Amino acid sequence: xxxxxxxxxxxxxxxxxxxxxxxxxxxxxxxxxxxxxxxxxxxxxxxxxxxxxxxxxxxxxxxxxxxxxxxxxxxxxxxxxxxxxxxxxxxxxxxxxxxxxxxxxxxxxxxxxxxxxxxxxxxxxxxxxxxxxxxxxxxxxxxxxxxxxxxxxxxxxxxxxxxxxxxxxxx
Numbered sequence: 001x002x003x004x005x006x007x008x009x010x011x012x013x014x015x016x017x018x019x020x021x022x023x024x025x026x027x028x029x030x031x032x033x034x035x036x037x038x039x040x041x042x043x044x045x046x047x048x049x050x051x052x053x054x055x056x057x058x059x060x061x062x063x064x065x066x067x068x069x070x071x072x073x074x075x076x077x078x079x080x081x082x083x084x085x086x087x088x089x090x091x092x093x094x095x096x097x098x099x100x101x102x103x104x105x106x107x108x109x110x111x112x113x114x115x116x117x118x119x120x121x122x123x124x125x126x127x128x129x130x131x132x133x134x135x136x137x138x139x140x141x142x143x144x145x146x147x148x149x150x151x152x153x154x155x156x157x158x159x160x161x162x163x164x165x166x167x168x169x170x171x
Contacts, residue, residue, distance in 0.1 A: 037095040081129035088148035099136025
């Protein structure tokens with residue numbers, strides 16, 4: 001009979017390179033898109049020098065494209081917001097790189113700090129706002145690439161399916 005005291009760990013899998021799967025050049029699963037967002041967030045040299053702040057509107061820059069997906073970098077000065085919207089037929093990952101943002105949905109309000117990531121499905125209605133006193137920078141990955149961003153009135157938010165999004169990580 002085995003018990004917890006009989007369990008021995010042979011070593012760290014990360015120390016055994018032949019057991020690791022090679023990273024794909026382009027992501028194909030939700031987990032891989034989240035991994036791409038984490039990798040970009042961790043390598044500030046890929047995005048930090050590109051960030052600009054615009055007091056009149058949210059600034060955005062397409063950082064990268066791949067087969068069927070796009071990666072966008074956005075900056076938000078205090079008070080800027082997206083308005084209530086969805087992303088058409090696109091799924092996505094939102095990762096906060098710097099600062100704080102607030103996400104509002106029919107299910108309530110969620111504060112997002114640096115390192116937070118959100119995953120959403122097509123048709124997910126939300127509003128993202130910089131309610132803080134400092135600028136923020138976020139990364140957005142859309143699959144398929146974003147072709148529309150329909151705006152909604154406040155009444156439309158009530159029709160969102162509650163399982164259309166999930167938390168991934170807050171670092």
